[in-house]
Every structure is written in C-alpha cells, then in structure tokens.
Amino acid sequence: MRKLAYLAAVSLVLSTPAAFARDAAAADYAVGPQYDTTHVYVPEDAFDTFVASFVATFGGSTSKQGEFQVTPTRSLTKSQLALTPAGTVSAFGFKTPIPYPFGDERTGYLVTDMDAAIASAVKHGAVRRLDAFPDPIGRDVVIQWPGGVNMQLYWHTAKPSYAPLATVPENRIYLTADAADRFIASWTGFAHGRVTADNRAASGAEVGQPGKTIRRVAIDSGYGKMVVFVTDGQLPWPYGRDMTGYETADLAATLTRAKAAGVETLVAPFTANARQSAIVRFPGGYIAEIHAAAAQ
Known part of the structure; x- marks a missing residue:
C-alpha cells in the first residue's frame, strides 16, 4: 500500500506544470547544421551577382528564386537559398524598405517545435524581438541573446531535406x-x-x-x-x-x-x-x- 501511495505521489509530481516546464527546457530542438543559414541582405540590384559569386566560391546549388513577403508586416523581397558544401545562406534583396527588426538577425536555425523552442530560449535568457508569425512555408521568430546577439528561429510545415555539409561553418x-x-x-x-x-x-x-x-x-x-x-x-x-x-x-x-x-x-x-x-x-x-x- 505504501509503495502504491509513493508511486502515485511520484506520478503527481512528475505531472505538474513545473515538471513539464523542466522537461521542455531540457529538450533539444535542433535539426542539424545543414539547416542553419546565414541571413544575407544585399541590395536588390546585387542579388543575382551575390548568389552566383557565393556558389562559384564554395560550389553547390541554389533553390528556385522567388519574391515573397517574409515579414509579418507588408514587404516584398527577392529570396533564394545558396546551398553549398561549406554552408548555406538565405539571401534577401528587398524591393521595399526592410521592416523592423529584420536585417540584423545573423542566422536562421531550424527547430522541431517553434513554441517549445521559444519557451526554452526565453527560459535561458533570450528575449523575443517580436512575436512568432507565419511565413509562406512555416513560422518564424527573431530573438536576442545577452550581448545583443540576434538570431531567427524557424519551423517549416513540411520538413526540408538537405544533404549533410562537407564542413560546418x-x-x-x-x-x-x-x-x-x-x-x-x-x-x-x-x-x-x-x-x-x-x-x-x-x-x-x-x-x-x-x-x-x-x-x-x-x-x-x-x-x-x-x-x-x-x-x-x-x-x-x-x-x-x-x-x-x-x-x-x-x-x-x-x-x-x-x-x-x-x-x-x-x-x-x-x-x-x-x-x-x-x-x-x-x-x-x-x-x-x-x-x-x-x-x-
């Protein structure tokens, strides 16, 4: 009887919100370094030249170029991935002014669970620079770490599949x-x-x-x-x-x-x-x- 009471008590403790919060904070939401992209903002008229020069330097390929609204407020940018064996960049060539706070986030990191990843980041000292928002293929947020280090976390509705990198940047x-x-x-x-x-x-x-x-x-x-x-x-x-x-x-x-x-x-x-x-x-x-x- 005592053993059953003990197990019930343990079960109750483990099911509390605090316990769930500890579990969530301890989780790792990373997908892999081939999904981590440096965000590169270039003038619209230099966009194609930049993407071509990056691939010529490191090899690899590009995604299909498109024009999208990638911010929660009205904007329009050329957008394309340069996928190389040495690392990936997300290139942006805005056709409109760049809305705040975009343009100074250094990297985009793919996560498995956006809301849980944000909660963990905040628990570990980050702040959201804006609330998470939908984009054409998933959700995004921009966060800032101590020292003013800005990053984007992103999540895709359909998980992408990129080849492993030859060298990790x-x-x-x-x-x-x-x-x-x-x-x-x-x-x-x-x-x-x-x-x-x-x-x-x-x-x-x-x-x-x-x-x-x-x-x-x-x-x-x-x-x-x-x-x-x-x-x-x-x-x-x-x-x-x-x-x-x-x-x-x-x-x-x-x-x-x-x-x-x-x-x-x-x-x-x-x-x-x-x-x-x-x-x-x-x-x-x-x-x-x-x-x-x-x-x-």
Whole structure:
C-alpha cells in the first residue's frame, strides 16, 4: 500500500506544470547544421551577382528564386537559398524598405517545435524581438541573446531535406567580457552546446589585434559550430563584421575561385590560432571569414 501511495505521489509530481516546464527546457530542438543559414541582405540590384559569386566560391546549388513577403508586416523581397558544401545562406534583396527588426538577425536555425523552442530560449535568457508569425512555408521568430546577439528561429510545415555539409561553418560572435559569460551560458543551455575549447590567452591576430591576447571559446551543438571572441571591442575594420567563418580544405584555391567571381579579399591570408584565415567581401557587401587548418 505504501509503495502504491509513493508511486502515485511520484506520478503527481512528475505531472505538474513545473515538471513539464523542466522537461521542455531540457529538450533539444535542433535539426542539424545543414539547416542553419546565414541571413544575407544585399541590395536588390546585387542579388543575382551575390548568389552566383557565393556558389562559384564554395560550389553547390541554389533553390528556385522567388519574391515573397517574409515579414509579418507588408514587404516584398527577392529570396533564394545558396546551398553549398561549406554552408548555406538565405539571401534577401528587398524591393521595399526592410521592416523592423529584420536585417540584423545573423542566422536562421531550424527547430522541431517553434513554441517549445521559444519557451526554452526565453527560459535561458533570450528575449523575443517580436512575436512568432507565419511565413509562406512555416513560422518564424527573431530573438536576442545577452550581448545583443540576434538570431531567427524557424519551423517549416513540411520538413526540408538537405544533404549533410562537407564542413560546418562557424557562427562568429564578438563580445566584450561584460556579456560573454552570460551569452555562453545562455546559448549552451538552450542549444545543449558543448564548449570544445576555451583559450583565455589566444592570439589577438585572429581578430586584427596582433600583440594582444583574447579569449577564444569554441562551442559545438546540434545547430553547428560557434566561436566567441571575447575582446576589448577595439577592433579594426572589417573584424566584427564577419558573421560566419567557412572552412575549406585549400584556402588558396578557394580565394582564387572567389576572386574570379568578383569577391574582394579584405584581409590577406594569415596564420593564427592553428588556422590560416582570410576575410572577404562578396558582391553586395556580405563580409565573411574563410579558413583552413594551418600546415603542421
């Protein structure tokens, strides 16, 4: 009898809203890094050139181009995916003014359950910049993490099916010490992220600060890779403008293809923190880092 009463009590505790909230907060809503896209906003007249240059640089293919309203308020944009072995971008070329708060969300992450993912993100320190809204193929929300890091979460009515990536790109986050620990705790809690490296004496050369040391934190999760650069914020241009880092097996060959496609090298290849790196600007203004492992 006591055992039955005990089991009933346990069942009652586990069925409470608080218990369900804990279960929901502990869930992982990631689908996979091939569904994570960098959002690239370019002028409408540079849209086709940008998409072509990105695919020419990294290979791959594109989705069918269309014109859609992708915001909850009236707007119209060209929209297309560039799906490459090194990472995917969602390109937008607005034909109308861009409504707030769109244009400064760095990435879109596909989730399995929109409402549960939003609740988990908020529980882990994010805020919604607007309520979730329907788009032509699903639902979206834009959230902000500590330190002002803006991201989109999205959900599709019909789950897409993309090939796995050959190399997983990095979401490159630049923060000062004021926000770094709060952001890292929030993101790893939400994303079930694992800190794979935390170097508090990394070379500042990687962020344009030779002679200085920085903190460099690498994080892996079901959403892909992330690197957090914790600096004094006194970064020379174009550092901090590079939202994504793309890994390639041969940096020189990649830059040669990029140049032929009209991509400008802003920072020539250099070696720091066990990698060879360059920063480029694609037609339309998108700035990205490209890297390869340094020769041993």
